[in-house]
Amino acid sequence: MEKSIENIWKEGFLKSDALLAPKINNLYNQKSIHVIDKFKRMFKINLIAIVAFSIIFLIVSFIVGIPWMGILFFIALNILVMINKKLLTGLEKIDKGDTSYQYLKAFNLWIKKQVSINKRISTFLYPIIFMSFIIGFWFKDAEGVFLGKRLVNEILIGFPDVYLIYGIPLLGIVVVLIISVLLAIFGGRIYQWDLNIVYGRVFKKLEELLADMERLND
Amino acid sequence: MSSDFYNISILPYAGIIIKLCRAYTNSQEDFEDYYQEVCLQIWRSKNNFREESQWSTWVYRISLNVCLTLLKKNKKKRQQFASDTIHVELTEDSYAFSDENLNELYRAIRQLSEVDRGVILLYLEEKSYKEIADIMGTNTNNIGVRINRIKERLKKILDGKIN
Numbered sequence: 001m002e003k004s005i006e007n008i009w010k011e012g013f014l015k016s017d018a019l020l021a022p023k024i025n026n027l028y029n030q031k032s033i034h035v036i037d038k039f040k041r042m043f044k045i046n047l048i049a050i051v052a053f054s055i056i057f058l059i060v061s062f063i064v065g066i067p068w069m070g071i072l073f074f075i076a077l078n079i080l081v082m083i084n085k086k087l088l089t090g091l092e093k094i095d096k097g098d099t100s101y102q103y104l105k106a107f108n109l110w111i112k113k114q115v116s117i118n119k120r121i122s123t124f125l126y127p128i129i130f131m132s133f134i135i136g137f138w139f140k141d142a143e144g145v146f147l148g149k150r151l152v153n154e155i156l157i158g159f160p161d162v163y164l165i166y167g168i169p170l171l172g173i174v175v176v177l178i179i180s181v182l183l184a185i186f187g188g189r190i191y192q193w194d195l196n197i198v199y200g201r202v203f204k205k206l207e208e209l210l211a212d213m214e215r216l217n218d
Numbered sequence: 219m220s221s222d223f224y225n226i227s228i229l230p231y232a233g234i235i236i237k238l239c240r241a242y243t244n245s246q247e248d249f250e251d252y253y254q255e256v257c258l259q260i261w262r263s264k265n266n267f268r269e270e271s272q273w274s275t276w277v278y279r280i281s282l283n284v285c286l287t288l289l290k291k292n293k294k295k296r297q298q299f300a301s302d303t304i305h306v307e308l309t310e311d312s313y314a315f316s317d318e319n320l321n322e323l324y325r326a327i328r329q330l331s332e333v334d335r336g337v338i339l340l341y342l343e344e345k346s347y348k349e350i351a352d353i354m355g356t357n358t359n360n361i362g363v364r365i366n367r368i369k370e371r372l373k374k375i376l377d378g379k380i381n
Contacts, residue, residue: 005323005372009342012320013233021232021253212262 035209036094036107039202043088046198047081054078061136069136076128080121087114101213108210111203115195122187127180134176227264228257231277234343238278241327241335242285248292256284271352278345279353282336289332326375330368337361338368 003011013019054077061070087110094106138148145153148168155162155169163170183190196203228235239252260280267276315321327335333354340350347365351358 003319005369005376006342008319008323012315012317012323013237015315015317019233019236021229021236212258 035202035205036103039107039199039206040088040091042199042202043084043091047084047088050077050081054081066136066140068139069132072132072135073129076125076132080118080125083117083121084114087117101210104206104210104213108206111206115192118195119188119191122191123184124187126183126187126190130180130183131176223261223264224257227273228260228277231274234274234278234339235281237343238281238285238336238339240324241339242289242332244328252285252288255288256281259284275349275353278340282353286332286336322376322379323372326372326379329375330371334364334368334371337364338372341365341368 054074058070058074061067061073090113091107091110094103094110138146140147142150152164152167152169165173235253235256239249239256243249243252260277263280267273315324327338330338337350337354340353345353347358347361350365351361354361
């Protein structure tokens, strides 16, 4: 007579080797590698997307007659990409053979360095991008005259007493300067906000993993 | 996770955790990952335990949930290697136990649906229908019918394979 499944189960587990619990080790190896690989993938895609966008924007800017904007935009974004590409090389050097904790710690340090460098870059980047918009539109051809010049001429018709510096209304210069200074001041925060939108979940996961591992080590 | 917590709150239930994890994995490596993840989740959720049920029920529930979650996550990967959603080929874990009949039973259990695997393991662990229903989040009548159906299916799969 064949054994019932209940008997097979009971008899099978009576043997001493059947229920050996594995040792709890390398608990986070796969998880940490997974989190970091995901970040690397996203980071590379992000850099490629910035390059692609800057090229498309450059072409479009020439087509619509605002080449200065496209050129400045292209240069600013590609400098940003080059700096981050260099930072990425540092990330590739982190030793996967380290323990998960050391690996994650090294990654966390790299992130902090990357964020700090990019925050500093953002102080210049956002005002440059803003200025590239202003310059781009200022030098846009409007029936043989620069758009900026044309606008100033029209303002002068309505407000002949407007004070000009090198042909630009003082008020306009002040507004542009204030916006640029604000962008420089808040550039770091804007970058952080932008960063959280793209990588927020990965960073949260990383924080959780590190917190878990630190508690485990206690 | 302190060794005290592991020794007192997990180790006495390591048996059922091992049995469950084995039913949802096909390799020693996966089994160890699942086991460790279950232990980690039990430790993580220890503060959520409100003593409305027994600690063992809580452990089973977490073990099962973790296994089902990990299985779902890995399903895509697994499908690259198998033509069907159910693994029937002989992998290294097909010989995880020294008792060949037990290996054969596990091979049969792995051919069941994910939920049925959990139900039959709890039944084989002699959990009451009420406790199984509690862990699986269903009603007792449903469990009784389901267990009979699973046993029939297992008998068919095992037909002639048991010494």
